[in-house]
Amino acid sequence: MTAADRIRILTVDDHAVFRDGIAAIIAPQPDMLLVGEATNGAEAVDSFRNLRPDVVLMDLQMPVRSGIQAITEIRALAPSARIVVLTTYDGDVQAVRALKAGACGYLLKSSLRKELLDTIRIVHGGGRYVPAGVAQQIAIHAAEEPLTSREISILELVAAGKPNKVIAWELSLSEDTVKAHLRSVYSKLDVNDRTQAVTTALRRGIIAL
Template sequence: MTAEKPIRILLADDHHVVRLGLASLFDFEASMEICGFAEDGLQVVEAYREHHPDVVLMDLRLPGIDGVEATQRIRDESPEARILLLSAFDTDQDINRAIRAGAAGYLVKNTPADELIAAIQAVHRGEEYFTEEITARMNEIRKADDLSARQSEVLGWLAKGLTNREIGDQMGISEDGVKAHLKVIFTKLHAADRTEAVAVAIHRGYLREE
């Protein structure tokens, strides 16, 4: 019987000590091996092209381009890429951006070693790996994903501080039409008013903070 090949991991983190610690962890896992390292987002993209790893384990906060942007670039070139993001942060905005970029999993850095190993194995099998807490938050986030293109446009103008009349002028619709869109937006974002709608949209990653 042929021995199963180890999972080849590309490890990306800008902290040398973190890279060493994770590399040491995988040294004790016969089913896994490090095939490359990267210290910033652009290096990850180049390293993926060079090594074609089975799984990318990547820090969210990287110099140059961050882990989310690196994920997007890798998956644009290689849709089959399996990427697990590891971060010290777990805000809705970070999680939502990671999911939209195509990350297969998201873990915080205080995750126990055995769970990290399980996550890598799951991602390697082609599965997604998110904790129950993050999954619950993802479900809430996805409730707003059915905003129409027009509603998203209204939200964008709203974030720029335009009045209903000004938004209508920009979009070529009536002020009443803008109000109708806002009513739906408030409902979908569970927002009480314009300010809260913009704040929720920024928090969830639908809008970038100016």
């Protein structure tokens, strides 16, 4: 198999050790070739534009520009781009965001080597892949009413440790309005207090620290 026939891969992650690990997994594969690396979402878009890889392995939580932003921009450049998210977060909300942005696959960094290689081949062949556990969480929460942008903003400030009075001042709301939004958040997330709301929202990828 010539270099032109191999699956050309771009890996995007801000951790050098992880990029090195991916390179070590790809190197022995006769049908794959690592053509580039990027350390953030902005570099990912530039590298894609210059290299035009067949498959992009994309982290989500990165400096400068997030993985979701990079996926959106790459798909705008090339609607047929094949992108696989590689993340430590198994939250259903984050997975849905990535897939809606244009990702064709969603994998956890804890996935086995074989699952990663199989996913690259599946996505390159035009398929899609989401692990069973993540797909199940997406299905479980699919019928639930999502949090509004205002509720998410308030929850992010709660996660930052700010009291209702400060949140109200920062968002130009009354304190009673903040409390009403929080009651709605508790109901939608099926939790009883601020701590549970933040924990659940972080786990599902609704907010990030």
